[in-house]
Amino acid sequence: MAVGQAKIKSIGAAQSPLLGFAMFSPAILYIVLVVGAPFLLAIFYAFSDARIGSDSLHFVGLENFRSILQSPSFRKALQNSIIFTICAQIIVMVCANILSIALEKPFRGRGLVRFLILLPWVAPVSLGTIGWKWILDSIYSVITWVLVWAHIVKPYNTPMWLGEPKLAMASVILVHCWRLIPFSTVILLAGRTAIPKEIPEAAAIDGAGFWRTLFQINLPMMVPIISVAVLFGTIFTFTDMTVVYILTAGGPFDSTQTLPSYAFATGIQGSDLAAGAAVSLFLVPVLVVIAYFMLRLAHRAEVG
Amino acid sequence: MAVVETRNLSKVFKEGELGAVNNVNLETREGEFLVFLGPSGSGKTTLLRMIAGLETPTAGEILIGGKVVNDMTPRERRIAMVFQSYALYPHLTVYKNIAFPLKAQKVPKELHKQKVEWASSLLGIGGLLQRKPRELSGGERQRVALARAIVREPAVFLLDEPLSNLDAKLRLSAREELERFHRRVGTTTIYVTHDQVEAMAMGDRIIVLNKGYVCQFGTPKEVYDDPADTFVATFLGSPPMNLIENGDVIVGFRPEHFRLAEEIKDSDKVIFKFRVENVEYLGAEFILSGLLVGGLADGKKVIARLLLGHEVGVGTTYDFGVPERHLKFFDRSTEKKVAARAITWQ
Amino acid sequence: MMKQKIISKIIHKVILAIFVVLLAFPFFWMAIATFKQDGDLYATQNNPFLFNLAPTMAHLRYLFGQTDYARWLANTALVGVLVVAITLLLAIPAAYALARLTGRWGERLGIAIFLTYLVPPTLLFIPMSRVVAVLGLQDTIWALVLVYPSITLPFSIWLLMGFFKSIPRELEDAAMVDGLTRFGAFVKLVVPISISGILTVVIFSFTLVTQEFVYAVTFISPRSKQMVGVGVPNFLVLGDVYYWGGLMAACLIASLPVAFVYNLFLDRFIAGFTVGAVKG
Numbered sequence: 005m006a007v008g009q010a011k012i013k014s015i016g017a018a019q020s021p022l023l024g025f026a027m028f029s030p031a032i033l034y035i036v037l038v039v040g041a042p043f044l045l046a047i048f049y050a051f052s053d054a055r056i057g058s059d060s061l062h063f064v065g066l067e068n069f070r071s072i073l074q075s076p077s078f079r080k081a082l083q084n085s086i087i088f089t090i091c092a093q094i095i096v097m098v099c100a101n102i103l104s105i106a107l108e109k110p111f112r113g114r115g116l117v118r119f120l121i122l123l124p125w126v127a128p129v130s131l132g133t134i135g136w137k138w139i140l141d142s143i144y145s146v147i148t149w150v151l152v153w154a155h156i157v158k159p160y161n162t163p164m165w166l167g168e169p170k171l172a173m174a175s176v177i178l179v180h181c182w183r184l185i186p187f188s189t190v191i192l193l194a195g196r197t198a199i200p201k202e203i204p205e206a207a208a209i210d211g212a213g214f215w216r217t218l219f220q221i222n223l224p225m226m227v228p229i230i231s232v233a234v235l236f237g238t239i240f241t242f243t244d245m246t247v248v249y250i251l252t253a254g255g256p257f258d259s260t261q262t263l264p265s266y267a268f269a270t271g272i273q274g275s276d277l278a279a280g281a282a283v284s285l286f287l288v289p290v291l292v293v294i295a296y297f298m299l300r301l302a303h304r305a306e307v308g
Numbered sequence: 309m310a311v312v313e314t315r316n317l318s319k320v321f322k323e324g325e326l327g328a329v330n331n332v333n334l335e336t337r338e339g340e341f342l343v344f345l346g347p348s349g350s351g352k353t354t355l356l357r358m359i360a361g362l363e364t365p366t367a368g369e370i371l372i373g374g375k376v377v378n379d380m381t382p383r384e385r386r387i388a389m390v391f392q393s394y395a396l397y398p399h400l401t402v403y404k405n406i407a408f409p410l411k412a413q414k415v416p417k418e419l420h421k422q423k424v425e426w427a428s429s430l431l432g433i434g435g436l437l438q439r440k441p442r443e444l445s446g447g448e449r450q451r452v453a454l455a456r457a458i459v460r461e462p463a464v465f466l467l468d469e470p471l472s473n474l475d476a477k478l479r480l481s482a483r484e485e486l487e488r489f490h491r492r493v494g495t496t497t498i499y500v501t502h503d504q505v506e507a508m509a510m511g512d513r514i515i516v517l518n519k520g521y522v523c524q525f526g527t528p529k530e531v532y533d534d535p536a537d538t539f540v541a542t543f544l545g546s547p548p549m550n551l552i553e554n555g556d557v558i559v560g561f562r563p564e565h566f567r568l569a570e571e572i573k574d575s576d577k578v579i580f581k582f583r584v585e586n587v588e589y590l591g592a593e594f595i596l597s598g599l600l601v602g603g604l605a606d607g608k609k610v611i612a613r614l615l616l617g618h619e620v621g622v623g624t625t626y627d628f629g630v631p632e633r634h635l636k637f638f639d640r641s642t643e644k645k646v647a648a649r650a651i652t653w654q
Numbered sequence: 655m656m657k658q659k660i661i662s663k664i665i666h667k668v669i670l671a672i673f674v675v676l677l678a679f680p681f682f683w684m685a686i687a688t689f690k691q692d693g694d695l696y697a698t699q700n701n702p703f704l705f706n707l708a709p710t711m712a713h714l715r716y717l718f719g720q721t722d723y724a725r726w727l728a729n730t731a732l733v734g735v736l737v738v739a740i741t742l743l744l745a746i747p748a749a750y751a752l753a754r755l756t757g758r759w760g761e762r763l764g765i766a767i768f769l770t771y772l773v774p775p776t777l778l779f780i781p782m783s784r785v786v787a788v789l790g791l792q793d794t795i796w797a798l799v800l801v802y803p804s805i806t807l808p809f810s811i812w813l814l815m816g817f818f819k820s821i822p823r824e825l826e827d828a829a830m831v832d833g834l835t836r837f838g839a840f841v842k843l844v845v846p847i848s849i850s851g852i853l854t855v856v857i858f859s860f861t862l863v864t865q866e867f868v869y870a871v872t873f874i875s876p877r878s879k880q881m882v883g884v885g886v887p888n889f890l891v892l893g894d895v896y897y898w899g900g901l902m903a904a905c906l907i908a909s910l911p912v913a914f915v916y917n918l919f920l921d922r923f924i925a926g927f928t929v930g931a932v933k934g
Contacts, residue, residue, distance in 0.1 A: 023837060024751040028763070031748035031807060038804040039770050045781035054784070099673070106669045117670060119917050120678040126916040127681070127909035128865045128883040134905050135680035138687065138898050144695070146683065146702045186677060194924045205362050206395035210456070211383035211412035220408075224399045243774035246867040250887050264776035264868075271780045272872055280780045287777050295769050302765055 049281035056275040068282040072270075077258045081266035082286060084173070088262060089241045092180040096237055097230070099181070100188035105218075107189070108196050125186035133250040136179050140165035140251075169259035172252050176260050179251060180241050187240075188233040195229030196222070231301055235294050242290055263287055310373035310386075310463035310496060312336045312359060317368035319354050319520075327366070328354045330520040336464075336498065341490050343511035344500045347543070351520035352500045353468055359498065360389050360466050373463055383412070388457035389466040392473060394449045396441040402428075402452050403437040409460045427459040430492070446474045447482055454489060465497040471506065483510065504544045508532065516540045534636075535560075538643040541636060547595060550610040553640060554651050560636040563595070563613035569629035578635065578653065580605060582612070582628035584620055594620065601625055603653045681909065687902035688713055695899055713899035722878055723904055726885035730908075733795050733881065734863040737802045741810050741859045742852065744803065749814030750840055754823075764815050771808035775868040778804075783872050797873040798881070802866065806859040813858070817851035818844065857919045861912050882908045 053064050072078045103121070107114065124132055139146055142164045151157045166172050199222060207217045223230070245264035248254055254261040254269055261269070263286055271280015313336070319329040329351040336342050344352040357363045359370055361382035369376050377385050388409075397405050406424045415423070428434045431451040441449060450470055457465060470486070471479050487510055490497055501507055507514050508528045516523045516531055516539070524536035535541035535549075541560050542548040549560045569579045581601040588595040596612040612628060620626070632648075639646045686702075687695060689709040700706045717723045752764045775782075782801060783792075791797040821844060829839040845852070863881075870881040877889050886904045890897060 024754070027747035027751035031744040031811060032763070032767075034744060034803060035767065035770055035807060038801060039773055039778065042778040042781040042785060043773060045785070046777060049781055049784075056783075102669060103673050106666055106673075117674055118920075119913070120674050122917060122920070123681050123909070123913055124677050126861065126913045127905075128867075128912070130867050130883045130887050131905035131909055132680060134887055134901060135684050138896075138902060139680060139683060141898075143698060144702075144898070149698070149702050182677065182680075185673075190920065190924055200393065200395070202391040202393055202395035203397065205382075206389065206391060207397075207408075207412070208362070209360060209382045209387065209389045210409035211460075212408070213383075213412075216412060221397060225397075227399075239772060239774070243776045245776050249867075249871075264774075267776065267780065268868070268872075272783065277780055277784065284777045284780060287774065291772050291774075291777075295772055298769070298772070299765065 046281045046285060049278050050285050052278050054277040054281070056272070056277055064278070068278050072279055072282055077261060078266060078283065080258055081261040081263050081283070084260060085242055085262040085264075088173070088177050088180060089238055091177050092184060092241045093234055093237055095177070095181045096184045096188050097234065099185050100192050100233065101223075103185065103189045104192040104196055107193055121189065122186045124182050125184070129183065129244070129246045130250055132183065133179055133247050136175070136182070137166070137251055140175050142167055166252050167256055169256055172256060172260045176248055176251055179247050180244070183247075184237050184240060188237055191233045191236075192226065192229060195226045198229075199225055228301055228304065231297065235298055235301075239291070239294060243287060311338055311371075312464055312496065312498065313371040314355075314359070315369045315371070317355070317358065317370060318366050319351075319358060319363060320366045327351075327520050329358070329365075331368070332517075332520075332522050334515060334522070334525060336496050337512070339494045339496055340512040341487075341497045341499060341510055343507040343514045344498065344517060345502070345504060345507040345511075345514050345543070346517035347502055349519070350502075350517040352502075352517050354520075355517070356389075356466050356468055356498060356500050359464075360387055361385055386460075386463045387466055388460060388462035388464070390450075390453045390457055390468065390470050392469045394441075394453040394470070394473075396449060396452055396456075398441050400440075401437065402433065402439050402441070402444070405441070405452060406437075406456045406459050409456060413460065423459050424455075427455040430458065431455045431489070447478050447485075450474070450482055451485070454486075458493060458495075462495065465495050467497065467499045469501055471501070472503070486510065504546070508544065516543060518543075534645070536645050538638050541638070547611045547613065549636070550608075551638075552600075552605050552608050552610070554604055554653070556640045557646060557649070557651065558638040558640050558643065559651065560638065561630040561634055563611045565630050565634040566610065566612040566628055567614065567630075569627040572629050572631055574631035574633065576632040577629040578632060579627055579629040580610075580653070581625050582610065583625040584622055587620055587622055596620060605653055681906065684902040684906040684909075687899055688906055690899065692899060713897075713903045716897070717900045717903050717907075721890060721900070722880070722885060723882070723890075725878055726880050726882040727908065729795060729879060730864055730882045733798050733802070734860045736799045737806060737863050738856050738859045740799070740803050741806045741855065745807055745810040745814055745855060746845065746852065747840075748807075749811045750818050750844065752811070753815045753818035754826075764812065767808050768812045769808075770804075771812075775805065775866070779868050779872045782869065786873050792873065793875055793879060795874070795879060798863075798866075798869060801869055801873075802863055805866065806855075806862050810855045810859060813855060814848070814851055817848055821847060854919050857915055861916055864908070864912055 050068055051063055051065060053060060053062050053067075107118070107121075138144070142148075142162065145162070145165060147165070148157070148162045152159050152162070157163065163171055165175050203221060203225070204217055207221050212221065242262075243264055245262065245268050248260055248262050248265040249268065252260045254265050258266075263283060267280045267284040270283060271277050274280070312334075314332050314334050317329060317332045318327050320327040332351075332355060334342075344355060346352045354363060358365050359372075361377070361380060361384075365378065370378055372385055372387070397408065400408065403424055406427055407420050410420050410423060424437070425434065428437060431454055433448065433451045433455060436444065436448060436452070441452070444452065453470070467486075471482055474482055483506060490510075499506075499510060511528055513525065513527050514531050515525045516536075518539045524531050524540045526534075531540055532544050535544065538551060538558060538560070542551065545562055547563050549562050550566065551558050551560045553559075566582075569577070580603075582596075583598050583601050584596050585598040586596070588597075592615070594614045596614065597609065598612075600606060600608045600610055614620070635648065637646050637648050638644060686705075689711070690705065691707045691710045691712065694700055694705065694707040697706070748767075752761075752767075786792050786797045786801070789797075789800075791800065825847075826836070826839040826843060829843050830836060834842065864883065866881070867883050870884045871888070874880060874884070877885070880889065882904075886901065886908070890901050890904060
């Protein structure tokens with residue numbers, strides 16, 4: 005009797021919330037300090053006159069916001085961020101859907117194909133982008149070479165893939181898509197395999213062909229998964245500065261600047277920390293919207 | 309309404325391995341309720357899926373309504389199928405689920421409402437039309453699946469173990485509903501199950517399958533009273549038939565025919581000494597299990613099934629007997645049914 | 655029906671081929687450039703798909719002999735290992751605590767932590783640069799070691815939470831009935847069982863370190879201290895001249911090992927990203 009009671013008591017003590025608190029507080033503390041504090045600092049800087057190399061720090065109200073909103077470079081950056089993100093998401097979703105359908109059923113060499121397809125996503129961003137810089141070089145581009153060989157362009161009038169505003173914008177979108185398609189494909193694939201096999205079979209028996217099954221059964225059932233892919237894809241494109249920095253450095257003439265790359269250019273390269281902070285704060289509204297949708301997804305998953 | 313026929317139908321999934329379905333020949337009758345019965349791995353579901361068009365046969369032909377359908381897609385075969393999980397479209401309402409086949413077959417929209425209402429009233433689910441599948445109970449989902457199947461007025465119904473996902477209690481009422489449904493609608497139906505009680509209760513005829521082969525094809529009475537081999541003999545009936553080796557035959561008798569010798573009225577009977585080892589009281593009957601004592605059958609385990617009113621003691625040996633007309637004989641090596649013969653038990 | 659099947663098989667192969675080429679081509683191209691002589695590389699009239707001059711190891715020799723590339727790889731590896739250690743140290747207990755001990759609050763805190771994953775470096779890097787300077791960590795790898803866990807922790811905790819939740823409580827209850835404390839059960843039972851989840855976090859954190867660019871380019875200026883992801887674009891370009899051969903070699907070498915390892919653990923990552931959205 006006494007032994008049994010002792011055992012029960014020890015389990016009771018082990019339920020202590022104190023242990024739980026001790027176990028997660030280092031992580032929480034770290035996150036609050038290293039994420040939360042800088043976030044507040046960013047807001048503070050946006051309303052100040054902070055500069056690199058200067059110790060002065062005064063409150064300047066909405067001055068920074070006023071000046072960047074008037075800057076055509078900023079407006080272009082904002083516009084680009086939105087355009088690049090939306091275009092990339094659309095292209096990626098279509099391609100990832102096609103590719104995930106192609107990868108769904110096992111076939112010989114599927115493992116190798118998967119490895120090759122994943123390369124753009126797993127390679128470090130900057131390095132993959134440099135690879136594209138070489139492919140899109142104005143003089144040495146292999147694409148240009150093929151087009152000249154096929155007599156589609158003249159050798160003395162080759163496209164400046166990264167030098168002409170419209171082409172440069174397309175190139176940035178291209179590289180983003182190139183990076184994201186593997187990621188989205190893999191996520192959609194997981195969603196596809198989660199559909200019970202009997203459902204498309206029932207649809208086949210009911211008389212639905214390939215396209216009807218795809219658009220009326222499969223895709224609607226995959227909406228949560230598609231949402232995850234779109235939400236993450238949006239974050240990765242919208243908040244990325246690496247691709248722009250390496251591919252075009254924002255040029256030509258700021259035509260490919262995005263909010264993050266412009267924030268970097270202003271804040272770090274231009275030493276104007278306050279303006280840079282103000283620019284980067286414009287990322288927040290979009291992130292909040294995304295966070296909202298993520299929460300809704302998580303909630304639906306709990307309930308459903 | 310149509311007749312389903314298979315000729316020498318086989319399916320091999322992996323080269324060099326045993327076929328899932330081997331050389332099956334069958335022909336349904338118009339409007340009958342035919343059951344594919346067998347344990348898991350017997351090929352019954354594969355057979356059904358080949359008829360549906362979800363698997364391609366390795367050899368043989370499938371005919372529906374007299375036409376060879378091997379090269380036809382499922383939708384061209386005019387069949388309807390109810391899956392084990394019902395496979396209701398989770399994102400569509402009950403109404404849209406039932407209407408989906410109509411949409412897919414390009415039935416004019418004006419007719420949709422009328423047909424859906426007809427099908428749903430047939431199954432008594434008119435009030436559920438705006439619900440989503442996840443809000444329904446198991447029995448309700450079965451009815452929606454049936455409504456979706458019937459709405460196209462198919463030639464053949466295929467049902468793949470639709471009752472196995474239901475609680476035991478629900479299963480009985482769902483089974484009755486299915487029987488009622490079949491009587492009302494009268495479409496040729498093929499029903500797959502591993503449950504021999506369901507097969508006996510529902511089937512007009514039963515095909516018993518084992519390891520991809522057809523063991524027997526007959527009415528419930530035929531497969532129960534006159535099993536073609538030891539597999540059929542032991543698969544049908546619970547508790548299973550007692551089988552005892554004797555010379556070059558196996559002799560079988562059902563537990564309900566194994567009774568106290570003094571109560572058997574038949575003059576021709578075989579008597580054994582039966583030592584009772586275990587008594588299970590099930591309310592309406594007793595299940596006695598024990599060993600035969602003495603003679604050729606010494607030490608064999610047998611089961612007897614007795615009705616109320618007997619007090620039987622564990623450890624006691626009784627004289628139990630089987631009327632000779634209830635003895636079944638199977639060849640010892642092939643395990644197939646053979647003619648009755650005189651044998652001795654000494 | 656047969657014809658239909660053959661056509662769809664062909665379409666299937668064509669689609670796969672197109673995507674594989676589009677996605678993997680840059681790496682193939684990197685490999686070719688790595689071994690092409692400069693004379694061949696920069697001759698626009700030559701067919702770029704062929705080796706018109708003999709392949710050469712010159713770029714590789716240049717990369718490893720005359721640049722800080724090897725140094726950058728070492729820097730990245732060192733930071734990677736340190737960050738992985740810190741991440742494991744903080745994330746494993748936190749994930750366990752959130753999965754087991756704090757009930758509904760655990761769920762909420764878990765989601766809150768996951769949401770911090772949505773606060774990007776491109777938002778924080780400006781104030782961070784100031785903080786790093788103030789702490790005197792500017793231009794050292796310690797700045798990165800300090801900051802990178804902020805990127806690895808949220809997802810790692812989320813991933814491990816899902817993992818721990820899938821371990822039945824009865825296992826730990828049984829251990830506790832046998833005399834272990836809850837912490838003891840955690841260390842001796844739960845952690846060993848979760849090795850594959852922990853490995854996933856290790857791989858994920860390490861690859862995140864190799865991939866990160868913003869903080870690395872903001873905090874570190876001297877060439878010798880660079881991470882490979884920053885060193886290559888910023889320092890392999892001398893003046894305005896791009897030594898493409900060496901550049902491509904550098905990109906290829908740094909990408910492939912990461913790719914191999916990531917591929918092995920892919921399914922776990924997917925599970926982490928889609929937790930909840932995909933049931934079963």
